[in-house]
Amino acid sequence: MKHFDHNGHLNTEGLALYVDALKLDKTDKLPDHIVEHIDNCKQCHVQAIEMYASVSAIDYSNLGDHPVLDHGQNKPKPTSRNWLWLFAILLAVTVLWVVNQNKGEESPSANNNEHDGNTEAVQPKEEMPRDSIITSPPIDIDLKDEEPLQEETAPDNQPENNRTTKAPELIAMDFTPFDELENQVGEVFRSDDIEIISPPLETRFAFGKIVNLVWEGGSDDTITIKIFDNKNNLVLLRNSAVSPYRIGELKHGLYYWKLETEDDLIHVGKFFVDPIK
Amino acid sequence: MLVERYQYIIGATVSRFITRGFFDASEKNEIIQAINLQLLEGKMDKIRDNFNGSVYLSTYFSKVVYNSCLEMVRSRSRKPTMVSDELLEFKKGNDLEIEKSMLIADEFMRLEAILKGFRRRNAKLLFCLKLYARKLITSDDLNELSSAEGMSMNVKDFPNTFSNDYDNLNDKEVYGLIVPFINKMENKNADADSLRKWLNMQIDKIIDLLNGEPPTSSYQRNTLRILLDFYFNQKKS
Numbered sequence: 483m484k485h486f487d488h489n490g491h492l493n494t495e496g497l498a499l500y501v502d503a504l505k506l507d508k509t510d511k512l513p514d515h516i517v518e519h520i521d522n523c524k525q526c527h528v529q530a531i532e533m534y535a536s537v538s539a540i541d542y543s544n545l546g547d548h549p550v551l552d553h554g555q556n557k558p559k560p561t562s563r564n565w566l567w568l569f570a571i572l573l574a575v576t577v578l579w580v581v582n583q584n585k586g587e588e589s590p591s592a593n594n595n596e597h598d599g600n601t602e603a604v605q606p607k608e609e610m611p612r613d614s615i616i617t618s619p620p621i622d623i624d625l626k627d628e629e630p631l632q633e634e635t636a637p638d639n640q641p642e643n644n645r646t647t648k649a650p651e652l653i654a655m656d657f658t659p660f661d662e663l664e665n666q667v668g669e670v671f672r673s674d675d676i677e678i679i680s681p682p683l684e685t686r687f688a689f690g691k692i693v694n695l696v697w698e699g700g701s702d703d704t705i706t707i708k709i710f711d712n713k714n715n716l717v718l719l720r721n722s723a724v725s726p727y728r729i730g731e732l733k734h735g736l737y738y739w740k741l742e743t744e745d746d747l748i749h750v751g752k753f754f755v756d757p758i759k
Numbered sequence: 760m761l762v763e764r765y766q767y768i769i770g771a772t773v774s775r776f777i778t779r780g781f782f783d784a785s786e787k788n789e790i791i792q793a794i795n796l797q798l799l800e801g802k803m804d805k806i807r808d809n810f811n812g813s814v815y816l817s818t819y820f821s822k823v824v825y826n827s828c829l830e831m832v833r834s835r836s837r838k839p840t841m842v843s844d845e846l847l848e849f850k851k852g853n854d855l856e857i858e859k860s861m862l863i864a865d866e867f868m869r870l871e872a873i874l875k876g877f878r879r880r881n882a883k884l885l886f887c888l889k890l891y892a893r894k895l896i897t898s899d900d901l902n903e904l905s906s907a908e909g910m911s912m913n914v915k916d917f918p919n920t921f922s923n924d925y926d927n928l929n930d931k932e933v934y935g936l937i938v939p940f941i942n943k944m945e946n947k948n949a950d951a952d953s954l955r956k957w958l959n960m961q962i963d964k965i966i967d968l969l970n971g972e973p974p975t976s977s978y979q980r981n982t983l984r985i986l987l988d989f990y991f992n993q994k995k996s
Contacts, residue, residue, distance in 0.1 A: 494822045498814040504875045505818075520876065527876070528972045534872035535865050537821045539771035550813050690761055690816045717812075733812040758807040759760045 485516055492519055492526045501533045503551055505542045511551040546692045546728030553718060653757050656735035660712050663738040666750040676700040678741070678749050680726075689758045693729040695739060695751075703743040712736040734758065761806075762798050765820050769794050772824045778861040779975065781832045794827045802827070863989065866969075866976075870990050873968050877961070882907030883941075887958045890933050892987035896921040904944075912944050930955065 485496030492500070500516055503509045509517070520527050547553065668683055680696040687693050695707060707727055709718040712735055720727065734757040741748040773790050776782050782790055802823055810819055877884050886904045889896060898914060905912045918936050925933070934951040942948055966978045969986075978986070 494809070494819060494826075495811070495814055498818040498822050501818050501822075502814050504872055507875065509875060509878050517878065524967070524972050527968055530876075531869050531872040531968060532971075533818075533822055533825060535868035536772050536775055536825050537768075537818055538865075538868045539767065540817050540821070542815070545815050545817065548815065690764065730812070730815060733810065734807075758803060758810075 485513070486519075491523065492516065492529075497526065497530055497533055499550060500530045501537060502542075502548055504530070504534050505537065505540075506548060506551060508548070508551045544692075546730045547720075549718070549730045549732075553720065653734065656712060656733075657754065658712055659736065660710075660714050660738070663710060663714060663750065664752075667738065667752045669750060676703070676741070676743075676748050678751065681751065681753050684752055684754065686754045686756055687732075689734055689756050691755075693732060693753065693755070694726050695723075695729070695741075696726040697741060697749075698725065700743065700748070705748075706742045706744075708740040708742065710738045710740070712738075761816075761820070762795060762803065765817070765824075766791075768817065768821050769824050772821060772828055774861075775865060776828045776832065778865055781828070781835075790828070790831065793831070794824060797827055798823075866986055867990055867993060869969060870965070870986055873965050884958075884961055887937075887954070888962075888987055889991055890921065890937060891930070891958065891962065892984055892991060893926050893928075894988070894991045895923070912940075916940055916943055934958075 485492055485499065487493040496516055496519075500509075500512065500520060503512045520530060676697055676699040678697050680694055681687075697705075704721070705723045705725075707718070707720040707723045708716055709729070711717050717732075717737070718729065732755045734755050736752070736754055739751045739753070741751075769791055773782065773787055773794070776790075777784050777787060806820065806823060810816060874881070874885065874888075882904050886896075886900060889900065896917070901912065901914055901917060917940055920928070920936055928936075931951065934955045938949060938951045938954050941954065962980060962983060966980065966983055969978045969983070970976045
């Protein structure tokens with residue numbers, strides 16, 4: 483799991499998440515596995531306590547929304563309405579499955595591409611349908627791939643050339659534009675009452691800086707913000723967002739952001755977060 | 760540069776280690792320099808590789824700096840300053856020199872982290888700890904308890920004893936007086952001894968965490984009582 487080191491203790495990210503939750507009084511938003519571990523591991527609990535005291539000089543009120551604690555790690559309690567949605571989704575999945583099965587029977591060769599050595603470029607994954615995002619519970623935010631985290635505190639006895647430092651060309655890959663979104667950038671889809679103030683297109687933010695999304699108008703609309711990385715992965719979803727909307731700390735890379743109302747796509751913007759210097 | 764922007768975090772972390780007696784105050788600049796060097800020589804690269812934006816960068820960075828300090832402490836095997844009941848008792852009625860005041864302020868933060876971590880029954884625990892520290896119970900305390908526990912309570916059921924000085928009561932007498940009120944609130948039928956056992960278990964857990972692993976403090980029940988007294992006073996002010 484991404485919050486644990488190879489010894490089964492909380493890693494830097496896991497401990498930092500626990501400390502963030504303490505600072506923000508949001509321990510109820512913590513993933514269960516972190517809470518359980520802290521309850522049962524004195525070593526990690528003591529470290530978290532020490533960390534909490536260590537960060538007492540930091541003013542957390544200026545750090546913007548928390549990437550995890552404010553964005554959907556919490557599991558909403560089931561309500562009758564949720565159950566209806568769940569039922570509807572299950573029904574839809576079942577129907578799709580049946581349709582798919584029938585298709586497969588009609589044309590057995592339709593799904594054979596992945597097995598026949600075809601080396602066609604993989605198509606970028608499609609954005610989720612609007613409705614499914616907006617009506618679903620908030621998604622988990624995870625800006626990172628699944629590779630295990632290296633613990634900074636691990637004894638630094640690796641040979642220099644074995645270190646996990648990201649090569650410049652790998653960093654550059656995080657800035658490669660994504661064509662489909664690139665084509666929408668800057669277009670104003672509905673200009674009647676919402677005006678984008680900030681950030682200007684292609685603004686570069688220093689690593690660790692708060693990204694402020696500012697717009698005017700639209701007070702009668704329910705605004706949704708979506709942020710995608712340069713591989714079209716949805717990395718942040720905020721329903722009922724209000725301006726200015728502050729985003730905590732993003733990993734380096736190229737990002738696209740969309741401002742939407744329930745009915746319309748309003749704006750697609752683009753900004754960069756520079757690598758750590 | 761990030762290292763430049765977060766110099767205050769490095770400074771604050773090193774100061775805390777000095778306060779706790781792990782480093783000498785005269786070494787402060789030298790240690791800050793050493794940490795900067797470690798960051799520039801490789802740790803910043805690791806942060807860049809490992810940080811994935813799922814926590815605040817400031818916290819993440821603090822943890823890296825904290826780890827650097829710990830590594831230095833381990834290599835020096837210097838013993839920390841223990842917080843003693845003498846120090847806390849002395850603080851009760853006197854102004855302390857800055858270092859000792861900072862040490863006590865640090866203890867507040869550690870205690871706060873522990874108390875915030877008690878997610879389940881946090882309100883009941885805080886309420887009972889106030890009684891344990893012989894703090895006066897106000898209507899705000901009762902309202903807080905009521906809303907946190909999601910239970911309605913009649914303030915009139917609450918014994919008046921705890922709204923006035925009750926230092927003269929021993930623990931057994933306090934639990935005996937409070938348990939009917941808690942029973943009514945929780946719709947239970949526990950006796951005073953069960954409440955005493957439950958609270959002592961929580962208190963021992965707090966003490967265990969405050970003393971650390973390896974031990975950096977030597978709290979006992981009486982010392983904790985004094986710290987709780989400071990803590991609740993500070994929270995109130």
